Amino acid sequence: MAMTKKKPAAKPILSGKPKRALRPYHHGDLRASLIAATEAIILERGVNGFTLREAARRAGVSPAAPAHHFGDATGLLSEVATLGFKDFGAALRAADEAGGDPGERLYRQGIAYVKFALDNPARFLLMFREARLDPTHEGLAEAGRDSFLTLENAIRALMGLPNEGELTPEAYGALMAGWSIVHGFAHLALAGEFDAAAGARGGQGAILESFLPLALRYLPHPDATRASAKK
Amino acid sequence: MAMTKKKPAAKPILSGKPKRALRPYHHGDLRASLIAATEAIILERGVNGFTLREAARRAGVSPAAPAHHFGDATGLLSEVATLGFKDFGAALRAADEAGGDPGERLYRQGIAYVKFALDNPARFLLMFREARLDPTHEGLAEAGRDSFLTLENAIRALMGLPNEGELTPEAYGALMAGWSIVHGFAHLALAGEFDAAAGARGGQGAILESFLPLALRYLPHPDATRASAKK
DNA sequence: TGTACATCAGTGAACGCGCGTTCACTGATGTAC
DNA sequence: TGTACATCAGTGAACGCGCGTTCACTGATGTAC
Numbered sequence: 001m002a003m004t005k006k007k008p009a010a011k012p013i014l015s016g017k018p019k020r021a022l023r024p025y026h027h028g029d030l031r032a033s034l035i036a037a038t039e040a041i042i043l044e045r046g047v048n049g050f051t052l053r054e055a056a057r058r059a060g061v062s063p064a065a066p067a068h069h070f071g072d073a074t075g076l077l078s079e080v081a082t083l084g085f086k087d088f089g090a091a092l093r094a095a096d097e098a099g100g101d102p103g104e105r106l107y108r109q110g111i112a113y114v115k116f117a118l119d120n121p122a123r124f125l126l127m128f129r130e131a132r133l134d135p136t137h138e139g140l141a142e143a144g145r146d147s148f149l150t151l152e153n154a155i156r157a158l159m160g161l162p163n164e165g166e167l168t169p170e171a172y173g174a175l176m177a178g179w180s181i182v183h184g185f186a187h188l189a190l191a192g193e194f195d196a197a198a199g200a201r202g203g204q205g206a207i208l209e210s211f212l213p214l215a216l217r218y219l220p221h222p223d224a225t226r227a228s229a230k231k
Numbered sequence: 232m233a234m235t236k237k238k239p240a241a242k243p244i245l246s247g248k249p250k251r252a253l254r255p256y257h258h259g260d261l262r263a264s265l266i267a268a269t270e271a272i273i274l275e276r277g278v279n280g281f282t283l284r285e286a287a288r289r290a291g292v293s294p295a296a297p298a299h300h301f302g303d304a305t306g307l308l309s310e311v312a313t314l315g316f317k318d319f320g321a322a323l324r325a326a327d328e329a330g331g332d333p334g335e336r337l338y339r340q341g342i343a344y345v346k347f348a349l350d351n352p353a354r355f356l357l358m359f360r361e362a363r364l365d366p367t368h369e370g371l372a373e374a375g376r377d378s379f380l381t382l383e384n385a386i387r388a389l390m391g392l393p394n395e396g397e398l399t400p401e402a403y404g405a406l407m408a409g410w411s412i413v414h415g416f417a418h419l420a421l422a423g424e425f426d427a428a429a430g431a432r433g434g435q436g437a438i439l440e441s442f443l444p445l446a447l448r449y450l451p452h453p454d455a456t457r458a459s460a461k462k
Numbered sequence: 463t464g465t466a467c468a469t470c471a472g473t474g475a476a477c478g479c480g481c482g483t484t485c486a487c488t489g490a491t492g493t494a495c
Numbered sequence: 496t497g498t499a500c501a502t503c504a505g506t507g508a509a510c511g512c513g514c515g516t517t518c519a520c521t522g523a524t525g526t527a528c
Contacts, residue, residue, distance in 0.1 A: 025522050026471060046362050048279060053514065062473050064516075069471090073515075128422055131277050172428065173445025176416065179424075180446060181408060184415025188407075191359055197403065214404025215411060220449055256489050257504055284481065293506050295483075300504090304482075470524075477517075484510075491503075 031069045033059040038080050042122040047129050050077065077126060078137035084123035085143035091116050092150040102157035103221045109154055110182045110216045115208060117186035124186065151179060158222060174220035185215055262300045264290040269311050273353040278360050281308065308357060309368035315354035316374035322347050323381040333388035334452045340385055341413045341447045346439060348417035355417065382410060389453060405451035416446055 027033065037058035041050045052073040053063045070076040095112035096105050117124040126132065133140065152175055153163050159171045167175065188194060189207050198206045258264065268289035272281045283304040284294045301307040326343035327336050348355040357363065364371065383406055384394050390402045398406065419425060420438050429437040 025473085026524085030471080048362065051514065052516095061471095063514090064474080064518090065472060067516080128418075130422065131279065169441070169445060172442065173448055176419075176425065176442055176446040177412060177449035180415035180419060181412045181449070182415070183419055184411035184413070184417075185407065186415075187359075187418060188411060188414055191361065193410075194407065210400070211403065211407055214400060215407040217404055218408035218412070218449055218451055256506085257491085261504080282481065283483095294481090295485090295507080296505060298483080465528090466526100468524105468526085471522090473519105473521075475518090475520105477515105479514085481512085481514095482510105485508090486506105487508105488506075489504090491501105493499100493501085495498090 027059070027061055027065075030059060030061060030065060033061075034066055034069065034076060035080055035083065038076055039123065042080075042126055047077075047122065047126050047132055050132075052076065074132065074134040075137065077132050078134045078140050080123065081127045081133055082137065082140045082143045084120065084127045085140070085147050087120070088116050088124075088127070089143065089147035089150065092147060096150050096154060102154055103219075106151075106154040106158060106178060106219055106221075107216055109151055110178070110219055111208075111212065113151075113182040114186045114189065114212055118189060118208060121190050125190065148179070151175070155220065158220060178220050181215065181219060185212065258290070258292055258296075261290060261292060261296060264292075265297055265300065265307060266311055266314065269307055270354065273311075273357055278308075278353065278357050278363055281363075283307065305363065305365040306368065308363050309365045309371050311354065312358045312364055313368065313371045313374045315351065315358045316371070316378050318351070319347050319355075319358070320374065320378035320381065323378060327381050327385060333385060334450075337382075337385040337389060337409060337450055337452075338447055340382055341409070341450055342439075342443065344382075344413040345417045345420065345443055349420060349439060352421050356421065379410070382406070386451065389451060409451050412446065412450060416443065 034055050037055045038050060040058065041054055050073070052066055055076065056063045056066050059065075066076060070079060091112045092109050095108040098108055099105070100108070127144070135141070152167075155171060155175045155178060156163055156167070159168070159174060161167065161171055194207050194211060195204070198204050198211065202210065265286050268286045269281060271289065272285055281304070283297055286307065287294045287297050290296075297307060301310060322343045323340050326339040329339055330336070331339070358375070366372070383398075386402060386406045386409060387394055387398070390399070390405060392398065392402055425438050425442060426435070429435050429442065433441065
């Protein structure tokens with residue numbers, strides 16, 4: 001009986017990698033897990049509800065682990081914002097490439113802009129919450145700039161300008177007006193300012209399906225230069 | 232400055248209330264001091280930089296004192312937001328009452344809307360930061376609603392509708408478009424999105440003086456209903 | 463094909479911090495009689 | 496006019512909390528030879 005010492009309930013006879021299956025020392029894809037956790041947290045609790053510790057907790061990892069991948073909280077949020085801008089830019093580009101005359105391209109981008117914000121509220125708000133982002137983050141500024149280039153180019157086409165060179169003051173005005181209207185609409189919708197009206201007129205779907213098209217009639221278009229109210 | 236208070240020498244021989252002057256037990260106007268401190272804090276550090284303890288510190292009072300006046304942090308912020316909305320509403324009303332046809336009234340309100348945001352960035356952002364506000368706060372919702380009534384009435388006048396009764400879908404569209412454009416412009420300007428362009432064209436003053444009027448050409452006006460891009 | 467070793471990606475305990483809030487208390491004020 | 500007393504507006508010490516970050520460490524992996 002030298003070496004028997006039987007453990008009654010028996011370990012798996014030979015399950016391949018029992019130990020690793022139970023608790024691997026390395027996570028495997030911590031980077032992606034932390035990003036997913038962060039997106040979930042800001043969706044549930046808002047951007048301010050995010051903490052690095054909570055993200056680590058959800059990824060099943062110690063509080064010091066995220067530093068290896070993102071440095072600090074700002075670094076992780078900046079990465080999430082960067083990915084958001086990339087999706088955002090892709091959505092605008094897809095809308096633009098759906099074709100049509102410049103007015104239609106701009107209109108479609110406006111729809112896409114607001115739709116992205118309403119479909120991705122937490123990411124959208126994070127993308128513009130500078131205080132929580134690292135301005136030196138690799139790729140963030142560029143992803144942001146890229147998104148708006150599609151918008152700018154549609155305005156240039158609308159005003160008969162090439163994609164390079166200075167914008168005329170009129171074109172600047174049109175760009176700012178177009179950007180402001182979709183950005184403002186998105187923020188007001190996310191703040192719930194249209195909820196009461198939508199409730200009375202067909203539910204929340206009315207915001208995208210009915211209100212937005214009505215509001216986007218006021219997007220810049222070639223013959224919209226306003227004479228009145230301009231001193 | 233009327234009374235040049237010369238205090239060269241030691242203590243006043245008998246200044247009435249020496250002890251109170253040194254350290255009165257009661258603050259005197261703690262409520263107002265806390266509000267002023269809060270506005271200063273959010274201006275310096277952003278809405279998220281606000282803490283109740285810091286406000287108490289600046290008002291020269293123990294950390295438990297503010298509770299007597301505002302309950303908790305949310306209560307104090309809500310009061311600041313309410314006062315902000317009152318000033319904001321007054322600014323819109325003043326712009327409206329400067330007269331002119333409905334298009335001019337709306338234009339002037341648009342200028343006033345953005346000017347308020349740029350002149351009071353911290354208060355403006357707080358006013359729309361629901362997460363830090365108490366929805367049950369006395370007067371907050373009402374002050375908010377009041378502000379926008381002036382805007383709504385200008386749109387009604389523009390569309391030839393009375394101040395009471397349902398808005399037509401077209402009027403809703405115009406209201407949302409007008410609100411969105413000024414709200415979006417204010418947010419983008421505060422986020423610094425126009426800074427580069429302004430730097431190249433006459434400094435930050437260009438935003439209000441030059442860019443905003445150009446963008447506000449696209450505010451709704453009677454004959455602006457858009458035919459194109461409307462399927 | 464093995465083996466030594468550098469590097470990487472994690473642990474988990476500990477740190478100091480500032481926060482909001484509670485607590486028993488106290489000084490000042492206003493009011494009823 | 497005086498006085499008792501309730502109420503109000505503060506104090507300041509203490510509480511527990513969760514946070515970000517540091518630290519010495521360890522297990523796993525990849526690579527040079």
